[in-house]
Amino acid sequence: MPTVVKCPTCGTDVVWAPENKFRPFCSERCKQIDLGAWATEKYVIGGKPGDAAADPDEPHDD
Numbered sequence: 662m663p664t665v666v667k668c669p670t671c672g673t674d675v676v677w678a679p680e681n682k683f684r685p686f687c688s689e690r691c692k693q694i695d696l697g698a699w700a701t702e703k704y705v706i707g708g709k710p711g712d713a714a715a716d717p718d719e720p721h722d723d
């Protein structure tokens with residue numbers, strides 16, 4: 662009987678199997694999203710609070 666877990670990103674049922682290299686995620690995309698969220702959090706903690714929405718590629722004119 663396979664172990665089934667929920668994808669932390671989207672909540673999809675994921676079969677916990679050795680061939681599923683993205684577990685506990687359902688796909689590489691969901692894994693990347695979760696890692697991206699982590700990176701963003703670390704960036705915010707290391708940077709200025711409240712500046713999380715600022716995109717370095719888009720200068721603000723106001």
Ligand SMILES: [Zn+2]
Nearest residue numbers: 668671687691
């Ligand atoms: Zn997912």
